[in-house]
Amino acid sequence: MDEFQEILQDFLVESFELIEQLDQDLVELESRPEDLELLNGIFRVAHTVKGASSFLNFDVLTHLTHHMEDVLNKARHGDLIIDADIMDVILESIDLMKALLVTIRDTSSDAGIDVDECVIRLDRVSNGTAQAATPVAAPVKPAPVVEKAPVKEEPELDYDAMSDDDVEAEIERLLAQRQEEDKAKRAAKIAAGESVPEAPPEPISEEEAVHKAAPTQAPRPVVATPAPSARAKHEDEDAKAAAPASKTSGSVEQTIRVDVKRLDHLMNLIGELVLAKNRLIKINDDVEERYEGEEFLEELNQVVSIVSLVTTDLQIAVMKTRMLPIGKVFNKFPRMIRDLTRELNKKMELEIAGEDTELDKSIVEEIGDPLVHIIRNSCDHGIEMPAVRLAAGKPETGTITLKAYNEGNAIVIQIDDDGKGLDAEMLKNKSLEKGIITEKEADLMTEKEAFALIFKPGFSTAAAVTSVSGRGVGMDVVKTNIEKLNGIIDIESVVGKGTSLKLKIPLTLAIIQALLVGVQEEHYAIPLASVLETVRISKDEIFSVENRSVLRLRDEVLSLVHIGDIFEVERILDSSEHVYVVVLGLGSSKIGLIVDSLVGQEEIVIKSMGDYLAGIDGIAGATIRGDGGVTLIVDVAALMQMAKGVKSTILLEESSSSVKDKSRASDYTVMIVDDSKTDRMIMRKALESLGVTLVEAGDGQEALNILKQGDKNFDAMLIDIEMPRMDGYTLASEIKKYNRYKNLPLIAVTSRTGKSDRMRGVESGMVEYITKPYSADYLSSVVQRNVNFKAEFL
């Protein structure tokens, strides 16, 4: 059973690969029906699938492919000219074949799909046209009989009834046949590449014909003779043609199939490694700071940079193993265009470029649907009817260009059509009609914003709902899917000339570059792919329009939102005169996000926050930073949505917290910050008599921590200047950063008497400057004055 599974697996993998190529070949075939090489190739696919499926006892599949083979064989021998109608039937049968293969993959059996109808049609094609093509030929019979008789024998073989020897022989035969086909393919490739005179294809088809005529009897000699020569020839060619190997390169590449799960696991491990690397770099920085000038630092530096370099390389290498050429997705489009051409009665051509461009497997899987919608849209709405095109002086056949290329850390997929283009005014009117936008919004809209209307759910410009489009769902799906990939959509369009759609998608999803921003004491990571630019502006440049903050950035008006308003960040720290604006772009919309500080750019690994916290608005996940802390990753799409509901509070100054009435002397709280216990004691003694509450701190850091906890409301602070860990000046300027303590009187108590010391004190926000030694009364009176001590408590 295991062996069977193995064979089955190989069969499926091979079949799917073959079919992928098939679609494209068939469409090409329609334009060049006389191309024997192409036809042979297609025939061989049907044939191979048939052979293998009969061997594996998939009767339905065998039945279908057998009839396909019939039709194709006729075409190959020139008995049948493939026109669009016949092609429809063939394509339909290939679709069925795909469906069957999928069923086999999922259930290991090919039951459940009805192929009879298609088979009848295939038969009709093969018989009917045979009739039409050779009307003079006497009875209808001969041709089909000749064609069919030998082939029919094959699938009908009853393996159960065969003796072991016969089965053995049959297997031999099938294997030999496969090998021979491979060889033929190779030979054909060489032929195509080197344009060796027409010799090679001819013998092959003959050979196959011979082969078919004598299916079970003595197959070996037939195969055996051509084999060595073919191989010898092939090797010969290979050796000689090493240089111009452009066409043969495919067969030389060595590959190994790996389970995607293993790659995913590898990617996870690399993720961990990247986190560890970030951490190492952080530690290295800390160590560098502390042991500046030490010799071992250089060595440490070297190791850290090697580790970091190798990790990055490793990450890229693993990422590459997950890369697939985008051609995998592109391949299905020629067929789609062809179908649409027939369905819509338009003339269209698809040009594909850059199908070798690679991107992550998970993205390749996600990108297919949006592209289908975009291309269908271009066909249906973009390209005009042939008559209209001619009247407009354009070529009758419309062209849709699909190309992919790399741009920095992203891949760009561009879809151009030379159709009628988007009419901004028309789009606005339609949206007004459907109530998607208001009149006011319509007036303010730029052309680009109007183009972006096509992505609104419920929007459709099609006059009638067709099977192709017009339901107003498709482009909405495009936007959602692209945003899910952190991609950006850019539309350009000229009325009458055409439309160009650019999708810019990051190369990979698991590890991303992020911009780290700070707001108050929190940090957030914004995917760099969505960041267009960052600007530093002064608060005066922010205007308020209809309760929303906006910024004039060059020629654009950018609406602004404060990250703190979106993420409910408490405003403890006083913000400075200047703010940073991170301009975010996603899909086709833009917004300015105000942050307090820009921390830097870092490579981050996206981690999920588990089911418990899944789907939090505005948060895409979390990452672990170099210091071991967790930083949340902003979901830019959701953030833009949330920004619409946020009122501007940027300009609102916080109302000062209501000062509680003091009813007792002990309601006053004063903090004493000094590293000397004796000094603290002296101050305590001086103030105790007032009856105020006293809190002591041994240095600036400790004092700041006490303030941060916010347990007590302090009315004044006595601060020594010279202290370990954090001195008085630093402490004072740190305290002044907090809104809450802006008006807290800070009194310096120090033995430094120089003028410059006093100046520094004032600069850092101290209101009084007491020099040691001082009298207890003096200290007491200064404190009383600064806390507005009520005389009745004395």
Next chain:
Amino acid sequence: MSDQLKEIIKKQGRKQEVSLSHSDDVVQLVGFIIGEEEYAVPILTIQEIIKPISWTRVPQTPAYILGVFNLRGSVIPLIDLRVKFGLKPKKHNEETRFFVLKQGDDVAGFVIDRLTMALRIKKTDIGAAPDSVAGDDSMIEGVGKQEDRILTILKVNKLLERDF
């Protein structure tokens, strides 16, 4: 000497037998205090108990979700049981612990005021939750009685269930 040793080993063996024979109707729990009350969860649902470490606030969540923290490379939600149970939040102190509970793939950390002890309790000593709080929505599995105290046994799957 060796006789003594044998004796001890024999005793231990007997003890084990005794505990084994009872293991069916004994539940192992870990007790902890939130506010004034003692609660308990089955010992096997506890992945680990750690001292408080720093966490990151997550916006747009109820007040009882403090945020997320990094537990050896995993990002895990942190829930303050005081707030969840309607008490005022309290500053973390020396006795505060994070209980990391796990069931299936769901993991979360819970802030508790103080650990008490691991204990074995007979199934027969566990009463059903009072009618007023029983039911599928209740977080209470049952009420355990031991000597002079009563502890509320919590449903871990309910604790780990997102309810916002």
